[in-house]
Amino acid sequence: MRKGTKSSLYTSFSPITEDVKPEGSQYVVVDGGHLLHKIVWRQQATFGAIGDRYVQYLNNKYGQDIAVMFDGFPDDDKKSTKNCERLRRAAHFSPNVMLHEETVLQYTKEKLLANECNKKRFIELLKKALQKANICVQQAVEDANLTIVNTAISVALQYDYVRVVGEDIDLLVLLTALASTHSNVFFQKCGRGKTPDSYYSTTSFNHKFSNELLFIYAISGFDITSALFGQGKNKFISLSLKHEELLNRAATFLNPQATTEQVTEAGGNILVALYGGDPATQNLDELWYHSFVKAAAKTKFNLARLPPTTDAAQLHAMRSYHHVQTWLGNEKDPLKWVWMHTPSSLFPKKSEKDPAPESLLQCISCTCKKGCTNACGCRNAGLHCSLLCKHCIGRSCENPIPVILDNESEEGDAPAPIDMVDEQLECEDIEL
Numbered sequence: 001m002r003k004g005t006k007s008s009l010y011t012s013f014s015p016i017t018e019d020v021k022p023e024g025s026q027y028v029v030v031d032g033g034h035l036l037h038k039i040v041w042r043q044q045a046t047f048g049a050i051g052d053r054y055v056q057y058l059n060n061k062y063g064q065d066i067a068v069m070f071d072g073f074p075d076d077d078k079k080s081t082k083n084c085e086r087l088r089r090a091a092h093f094s095p096n097v098m099l100h101e102e103t104v105l106q107y108t109k110e111k112l113l114a115n116e117c118n119k120k121r122f123i124e125l126l127k128k129a130l131q132k133a134n135i136c137v138q139q140a141v142e143d144a145n146l147t148i149v150n151t152a153i154s155v156a157l158q159y160d161y162v163r164v165v166g167e168d169i170d171l172l173v174l175l176t177a178l179a180s181t182h183s184n185v186f187f188q189k190c191g192r193g194k195t196p197d198s199y200y201s202t203t204s205f206n207h208k209f210s211n212e213l214l215f216i217y218a219i220s221g222f223d224i225t226s227a228l229f230g231q232g233k234n235k236f237i238s239l240s241l242k243h244e245e246l247l248n249r250a251a252t253f254l255n256p257q258a259t260t261e262q263v264t265e266a267g268g269n270i271l272v273a274l275y276g277g278d279p280a281t282q283n284l285d286e287l288w289y290h291s292f293v294k295a296a297a298k299t300k301f302n303l304a305r306l307p308p309t310t311d312a313a314q315l316h317a318m319r320s321y322h323h324v325q326t327w328l329g330n331e332k333d334p335l336k337w338v339w340m341h342t343p344s345s346l347f348p349k350k351s352e353k354d355p356a357p358e359s360l361l362q363c364i365s366c367t368c369k370k371g372c373t374n375a376c377g378c379r380n381a382g383l384h385c386s387l388l389c390k391h392c393i394g395r396s397c398e399n400p401i402p403v404i405l406d407n408e409s410e411e412g413d414a415p416a417p418i419d420m421v422d423e424q425l426e427c428e429d430i431e432l
Helices: 006-012 032-036 047-062 083-089 109-114 116-132 145-155 169-178 210-219 233-242 246-254 260-274 284-296 310-327
Strands: 026-031 066-070 136-139 161-166 185-189 198-201 339-341 346-348
Touching (some): 006 169, 006 233, 026 032, 026 145, 032 066, 032 161, 047 066, 047 116, 066 116, 109 116, 116 136, 145 161, 145 169, 169 185, 169 310, 210 233, 210 246, 210 310, 233 246, 233 260, 246 310, 260 284, 284 310
Parallel strands (some): 026 066, 026 161, 066 136
Antiparallel strands (some): 339 346
16 A cells, blocks of 8 residues: 555644643543653663653653553454554564563664564563553554544543643544544644644644544545555645535545445545546546546656546545544444455455556556665556566566465455565564
8 A cells, every 4th residue: 555644634733832731630641652662772671671661751751640552463463454554564573582571672672663473572561560550551452543532532521631642643633533522632742852742632623624534534545545646635635625515525434324335436526526527527537538648748747646547446435434434433344345354364455457458558667776666657557567667577676576376265265465465474482
């Protein structure tokens, strides 16, 4: 999936300018993923001592009424829609380390936590240290963001002031959409280095359509849905301001009873408008053709800027709907919303139709000298490199021609797309 820049959406929110100094009782909910990166791990320190530093940091920074929320790691990865994102983030490999309080740190924090088994073990160790210090700790089934926001909402009536602490824009989006009636709930975006912290209220969103914000956030791309090339989150905001009638289409994504036909039709109309077409007279395939004809008349153009095909847009709309409903507390079967089982986990279903006629696809190639990563013309067009490519010839790059493997799979499991599966290195546990 193509990754966008989620943090760009901060420009659509106005931070609170006056000092936020709570009077009366306060409760602080801390994003555990954010907390993990706040403490420097000193080399040769024991993990028990590292855990104590986290406890000291929380007590000194936030006082007594604190809750820390960590992401969970489902035992059955085959039911997780976030597992493919975890595989993408696993940039480093490190051996599995059996962590105890007496274990001495011998790796950098980044390298050790890149191994998911190590991360699970350290979170378990840290949870015990926090609980021993009477700090409330919870671990979500999977992603903690919704648990964090729901916890803040649940205690809002018991405290004068509730603060959610983290950096992830997901938290501010969820607070805006789900907690807009709670005026005593705030988001504290922690600054880095000399950048000060910023504070946002649940009404800091600059526009009046906060109810549709979950839809805008999902369809414009985040952890589990693909971003559209050249179409950032703020362009979706501008589109909603210019064509307010499209917000009626967005309401379909908030309806727990919506059908797949209603979702795909609404998503297609919105994407037609996003790419400059008229939803009343055009569909995405017609718009794609007209956009291509115009682009082909130019001396240089980027195929990635063309609209998605109708087939690809339908898959994107259904995945977006599925996650909006998850945020709203309506659990839907991901297999009915274009996720599929693979031998390793759930993966998004890929379009079964070509993005363009075969005769045109055969003309597309790249001249990348190394890697064929994000700037690769083939990759941006949604294609694998091929024999036409000048340097990599579809083999010596990160976007190669897929290899068809004749592997047996469990009954009912669809084979995983080769280009989306990361090899996982098996390591024996190392006792230090």
